[in-house]
Each structure stands twice: as structure tokens, then as C-alpha cells.
Amino acid sequence: MKTSLEDVRSLHFWKAVFAEFIGTFILVVAGVGSTVQGWTADSLDIVQIALSFGLCVATSVWIIGHISGGHINPAVTCAMLVTRRISILRAIMFVIAQCLGAITGAGILKLVTPSSQVGGLGTTTLNTGVTPGQGFGIELVITMGLVLTVFAACDSQRTDLGGSFPLTIGFAVVIGHLWAVEFTGSSMNPARSLGPAIVMHIWTDHWVYWLGPITGGVLGGLLYDNILASNASLRKARDFLMASRFDGPKSPELKSVIREVDSEKGGQCEHYDYLSSEYSSPREIKM
Structure with a gap:
């Protein structure tokens, strides 16, 4: 796999960062816009x-x-980072781009919304009677469900799945909102909460919307990879925890979308083909 330095020198890296900015911008403008009427x-x-x-x-x-x-x-x-699908540098740049996209989206949304309808601009806050601890738990659970759905959609070894994978992920978001919107506003996304919070200067219990979703996302990623994935095994989990090098491929994309692979390795990573149906220990692969 490419090193972080080689990655940052590539045009595709910066296209990916910009794509995360645009994607989160669209989410905030249109999604949060539905709450300011x-x-x-x-x-x-x-x-x-x-x-x-x-x-x-x-x-x-x-x-x-x-x-x-x-x-x-x-x-x-963060779930992709912890499960070693992306580098630390890529994760940092993605999060920065997502936050900037959300802030920009919230700012533009406020500008184009009549002042009489702005209200809190969709800022996520805990409903009356909901404690920060309860809010943390709710955000953890709904985000864990979302990330489990994302990882299942990315599992190329799943032959039992069909249909639109982006829409499947969207349904996971719908389900989370149907349950949690009356309790926490159903953030499921720290960037989505950050944008309106900065524009409206509303920071009440804001930590809940970072710690809850990120914890849930990380738990969901680890749970799927080591227990629910098609190639889950004790040996894979052991090597994940103990191997000094446990390289996986770049962030897996949806089956319906072309994956970016390292052509020099024929689409395989140097030590560990994460999406292989059979797991091989890094120590068993001849280099």
C-alpha cells in the first residue's frame, strides 16, 4: 500500500478530500434544511x-x-481508521473536510432561510428530560447501527445482498431518526452537529454528539470486522491485535462503485487481503 507521504502527493487523495467536503455540504444543506421550517x-x-x-x-x-x-x-x-482501512493522514483530512463542509453548508443554509424560520438551524440538543448520559447512549446505538450497515455494504464477499447499497445506508439513517429524533435530534454524525452549532453558537451538551457517534462507529466497525464479517476468524482478530504490521486495503467502497486498488499488487495489499474470503496471517504470506 502507498505510504501516507505518497498518498498525499497523489491527485486522487485531494479529490477524495474535496469529495468529502461536497458530500457533507449536501447533507447539511438539504438534510438540516428539512428541520428549519x-x-x-x-x-x-x-x-x-x-x-x-x-x-x-x-x-x-x-x-x-x-x-x-x-x-x-x-x-x-474513525471506524475505517480503527479497522485499518485508511491511513491516519487520510482520516484526519477527511474529518477536516467533513467539518468544513458542514460549517459551510450551515452558513449558506442560514443565509438562504427566512429569518422567521431559522430557529435553531437544526442544532442538535437533548430534549427535556434526556440526560447527557442517555443522549450518549442513544447516539452510540444508532451510529453503531449505521456503521454496521456501511461495513456490510462494503463486504465484497457477501453474496446474499442486492439492490442499492447507498439507499440501504440511507435507510439505516432513516431508522435512527425515527427512533432518536425526539430524544437527541438523531445526529449520528459529529460534523452534522458541528456546522449548525458553530453558526448558531449553541454548544449545550455538544460533546455528546462527538463522543457518542464516534464510540458507536468504532464499536460497530470492530464488531463487524471481527465477528460478523464473511471472513471473520479468531486468527484474524489475533493478528489485528498483535501483528506489528496489519495492512488492509484502502477504504472499501460500495460494491456498486469501482474500488481503488494498488495496481502494483494486483488489487491486493502487501500483507493482508482484507476482503478475501479466507484469512491468511501476515506471517504466512511470502514477500
Whole structure:
């Protein structure tokens, strides 16, 4: 695999960073925009908001999935980092781009929204009676569900799946919103919460919307890779924890989108073909 320095010198790296900016920008403008119409928390409005966010995520993934993998969410990026699918440098740049996209989107959304309807600009805050601990738990669970869906969609060894994978991921977002929007606003995405918070200067319990989703995302990624994945095994988990080098391929993209691979290795990583149906220890591969 390319080193971080080689990666940052490539045009594709910067295209991927820009793609994450654009994808998160679209999510915030259209998704958060559905919450700034003087809505009240009745069932019809909740369904509207849930569908808006879910379809925005699906659309953004379709647009940029072939370039960056379509993370558009720091929690997804952190899950990819912890499971060694992307480098630390790529993860940092993706998160920065996602946050800047969200801030830009929230700023433009405020500019084009009539002042009488701006309200809190979709800022995620805990509902009355919901403690920060409860909010953390809710955000953890719904984001873990989202990341499990993302990793399942990225599993090329799954022959039982069909249909639109971006739309499947969007449905996971819809489900999270249908349950959690009345409790926490259903962030599932730290960047989505950061944009409106900065523009509106509302920081109440903001840590919940970073720690909860990122923890849930990391747990979801590790759970899928080491227990639920097609090639999960005890030996793979052992090498993940103990091998000094455990290189996986770049961030897996959706099956419906072309994967970026290292042509010099014929699409395989140097030590570990993460998407192989059979796991081989790094020590067993001749170099």
C-alpha cells in the first residue's frame, strides 16, 4: 500500500478530500434544511426529517462513493481508521473536510432561510428530560447501527445482498431518526452537529454528539470486522491485535462503485487481503 507521504502527493487523495467536503455540504444543506421550517415534533414532521436525512446520505454516497468511499461522517471515518482501512493522514483530512463542509453548508443554509424560520438551524440538543448520559447512549446505538450497515455494504464477499447499497445506508439513517429524533435530534454524525452549532453558537451538551457517534462507529466497525464479517476468524482478530504490521486495503467502497486498488499488487495489499474470503496471517504470506 502507498505510504501516507505518497498518498498525499497523489491527485486522487485531494479529490477524495474535496469529495468529502461536497458530500457533507449536501447533507447539511438539504438534510438540516428539512428541520428549519417551523416544525413541531409530531409524527408527520419526524417522518419528513428522517426521510430527508436518509435520502441525502444516499444521494451523497452515490455522488462521491467512487472517489472517497462516501464517508461524509467522522464516525464512519474513525471506524475505517480503527479497522485499518485508511491511513491516519487520510482520516484526519477527511474529518477536516467533513467539518468544513458542514460549517459551510450551515452558513449558506442560514443565509438562504427566512429569518422567521431559522430557529435553531437544526442544532442538535437533548430534549427535556434526556440526560447527557442517555443522549450518549442513544447516539452510540444508532451510529453503531449505521456503521454496521456501511461495513456490510462494503463486504465484497457477501453474496446474499442486492439492490442499492447507498439507499440501504440511507435507510439505516432513516431508522435512527425515527427512533432518536425526539430524544437527541438523531445526529449520528459529529460534523452534522458541528456546522449548525458553530453558526448558531449553541454548544449545550455538544460533546455528546462527538463522543457518542464516534464510540458507536468504532464499536460497530470492530464488531463487524471481527465477528460478523464473511471472513471473520479468531486468527484474524489475533493478528489485528498483535501483528506489528496489519495492512488492509484502502477504504472499501460500495460494491456498486469501482474500488481503488494498488495496481502494483494486483488489487491486493502487501500483507493482508482484507476482503478475501479466507484469512491468511501476515506471517504466512511470502514477500
